[in-house]
Amino acid sequence: MHIIEVTQLQKHFGDFKAVKGIDFFVEQDEVFGFLGPNGAGKTTTINMLTGLARPTAGTIQIAGHDGIREIKKVQRIIGIVPDESNLYDDMSGYENLVFCASLYGIKKQEREKRARQLLKQFTLDDTGSRPFKAYSKGMKRKLTIAAGIIHNPTILFLDEPTTGIDVESARQIRTMIRSLNNQGTTIFLTTHYIEDAERLCDRIGFIVEGRIIKVEETQSLLQEAQREHIVEFKVEHLDEGVIQEFLQSFNQIQVPRISDQTIRISSGRPIELMPYMEFLTSHNSKVLEAKLVHPSLEEVFVHITGVEIDRLKKEKEGKK
């Protein structure tokens, strides 16, 4: 079942088009991720889905409700974790949670119990009585997530849940998200970290400059990536002339990266190394290392978004 269904969604700010007519759906019980660079329109989309921004055009269906006209009904069953904490600075962690729960009609005893339980779950029980402003960045993020799920939402929206916090906190948060999902919460998250998308999401939507350019299951994206053969050479030094000559001599192969010390080549077929080694040695470039690179989602991402950015540039130039 599609718990979220979005059609032709647009958001304009004056003349600027932040979201340019996107279509996508989110399956019940899945983790769906929006992956895109800064300014792609991720937050704007979340704001429209959660009722903080009004779409310029398009429709939103969430759990059988009209996500625009019946937003107050939708807000009862969704949880929202914004990219920046929006809790009360002067209230303690515990008070913040209890207050948030009261906005969703949870009874006093119940909300106090739930707040204590969440503080414990997020290993914040020692600091529950400290004012929120005294929390570290990672603790703030965790408490904001706790506040977002205090009413056991059916769908949880997370805007960049792991940005700006240390590795250990990010790991805890990913574990949290996974276990929430295992308990049946549908997750919609945004990120510009490929690892997050790879580790957490069942499906990924790539968004660039307000357009969705691809929506695909993470598994099949990875398989697609795995079909690529990538080799990286580390060399002592390459000057500009040699680089140009290299690109000309091997114009059949893709060269996703080349600099004065590394060359990365990729192909859909196995790569024979000898011609490259010979070329480099004959140009007095000592090869220090040649290694096989395991393709990850990053390659797919660069591939997909790179192509798109090139196309967009061409479109713009075409208009002029």
Add this chain to the structure above:
Amino acid sequence: MNYRLMAYGNILKKDMQNYYLKPPNLSWGIIFPISWTLMFFLRSGSDVDIKAILPGVMALSILFGTTSMLSVTITFERKSRSFERLLLSPISLNLLMLAKTTGAIIFGIINAFIPVLFASFFVDLGGIQWTLLFSGVVLIAVTSTFLGLFIAVSVNEVFEAQTFSNFFRFPMVFLCGLFIPLEQLPRVLRPLSYLFPLTYGADILKFSVNHQASINRIVSFAILLLYAVGLFLVSTHNIKKRWIY
């Protein structure tokens, strides 16, 4: 308990604990009317004078107590983004704004009666029409709170809210007929007086305490109510337009 009522009560309680009952606010909200009261009362010697000045001091306490609060409870919360949390909660915008303003209204009403308490030590308060006085105080508190709300949602910064509210408050204080009777105001300024809600509120207070009035009380009540409803609607409209963008 109905979830709406619960949310309303808890927002109100949170604001009370976080803002209204905090020492800086208590000093501003309570000491301010006390010092006004003392200042006026010490200067005026006789019974008649104290009672003559009482409606004015009450009106001022309400006006300053309420309008100054909204820049904190709303503009500041908006700035720190916690207001978004409320906008994203499942209660309607109208109920939310009612919850956010009830604190200021109650605070304004309490502020109004501090001068009365003081006056009771010095003069005989017999002859005051208490029901009318209380209704007047409530209506002034509601309208000036909603005026503060209107200002708070029309700006982005706390200091703008404060500057902007002085722009309304000071002319209102001088032109509402409390310190200079309406009849004695220069002819050119008089229409302006009739534009300010405080003029009608002050007139109700004056009548309740001293039985003098320049305006029909039914008219005053009606105009204050209209102002309250109007300011509230314009404010929620502004929030929808500016903050749910």
